[in-house]
Amino acid sequence: MPGGDCRMNMDRYRIGSDDKLRLKDYDPEDTAGFKDKDEVQEKFEDLLDRLAEQQDRLFASRSNGVLVVLQGMDCSGKDGVIKKVFGGINPGGFRAYSFKKPTEEESAHDFLWRTHKDVPAKGYIAAFNRSYYEEVLITRVHGHVSDKEARRRLKQIRHFEEMLTTQNVLVVKLFLHISPEFQLEKIRDRMENPEKLWKFDPTDLQERQYWKEYTSAYEDAIRRTATDGSPWHIVPSNNRWFRNYLVLRLLVEELEKLGLEYPKPELDLSAFPIEESSLEKIDAEKETNSSSRPLLA
Template identity: 75%
Template sequence: MMNIGRYRLGNDTKLKLTSFNPEDTHELKSKEEIHEEYEKLLKRLEEQQDRLFASSSHGVLIVFQGMDCSGKDGVIKKVFHGINPGGFRAYSFKKPNEEEARHDFLWRTHRSVPARGYMTAFNRSYYEEVLITRVHGQISDKEARKRLKSIRHFEEMLTSQNIRVLKFFLHISPEFQLQKIHERMENPEKLWKFDPNDLEERKHWKAYRTAYEEAISRTATKDCPWHIIPSNNRWYRNYLVLRILVEELEKLELAYPQPDVSVASRLETLKEERS
């Protein structure tokens, strides 16, 4: 049995991304090896989401971060395609608009946090406010650390309100990113994904890596851990995220609400009428 704890980072662990191999597949050779298990995991996710929606006891926030081309859109599409869309939301965080920029950096995030009973995935997130802003000198290192402290408190508050926060860093190599950029530029069906700015951002790879390492290290806790997901192999990325998500949801021990006495009484009446 694979120990997925090897990808988990909590309790203020110091992160060095160079310690994680983005090519890692834990000795699995192909997606065919885990096909049957993957299908079962999808069914388990559907069941857990149904219980989540019915019970309204918890909410689940899933945060996806990663360099450009790490597959944040793709993993959301692949992992969540079979669940009830009525209980699921996905948000993509772009540059703050004029109104959002006039508020504190967490304001727009809090409006998108799931209510109890719902599951929400963030494609990028509030962490961008300590990543791109820091790399491009829009905030100082001191301000970045103040924001990281606020983020940690924010996630602690969400946890206290039964909002489970699951955070995934999709880890790719610079070589893999370049390959994906080339594919986007050469394929007419993927050209719409190409952003010339991606090539400029590549120049800051080491700065982003450093910013990610500190952001993850300072906000990885027992209740709100980070998971470092090797993502050069898309099938393994999807499998790992799905498995972690299912196992974390099952830890919540979600249950369908019990009918009250009046419902039970009406059910007995209906049975008598049918007999």
């Protein structure tokens, strides 16, 4: 493939209800033919503008909520996606949540409780850095729940997401796909770089021993919860610039499918006349203020 194309087939990354999934069939180095960051930079900036517009329409219309579920192995870039993809939108309409080991209170409730309460209201976007899927991943890999219990929970998750969809919550599920070699490189970088050492967690090295088991658990979870109304997307993530571009593009396209519109005014604006002299006064004040504004250093 000579170069990336804005018309690239996005369905290749989509997992629906009838799709068979084997993660080994997806290359974490895939960049859809783009050679480097420079090739997508202009497209990325355009997509950021489109995302900001869609968020504005979403917040104004209050017709839908948007839940972005970010899953992936340790070091796959969940924090990076939140920073790069959502950094340019209005923070007033966005929330990011990171779900670590459940607290004692959270463990005393059903496994969906701690995440359900943070599902976004209509008009808002929320990103989950890990999610309720951890209750069928790490718990299954380490034998805290049986395979039978894990399958039961996956069925409940599927029903939960179907309920959210019927309540006009768009659920965008993203698996950030990396290789074990890439993960080791990132762990080593964290250990050797003083500015990144704070990110290092010894358990990351321990969990690497279970790569095969995690892969199997992820494949089963994705297969059992991928639906046409709430599909999964496999995001090749060894190249951070492509990961961010693809996530942003997927999200923008899903939002634009909603056909969000600004609400029509319920008031008769002709009942609120503004005198022409008042507008001229406002324009004059703006000109005065702009001329006296200090230059950006």
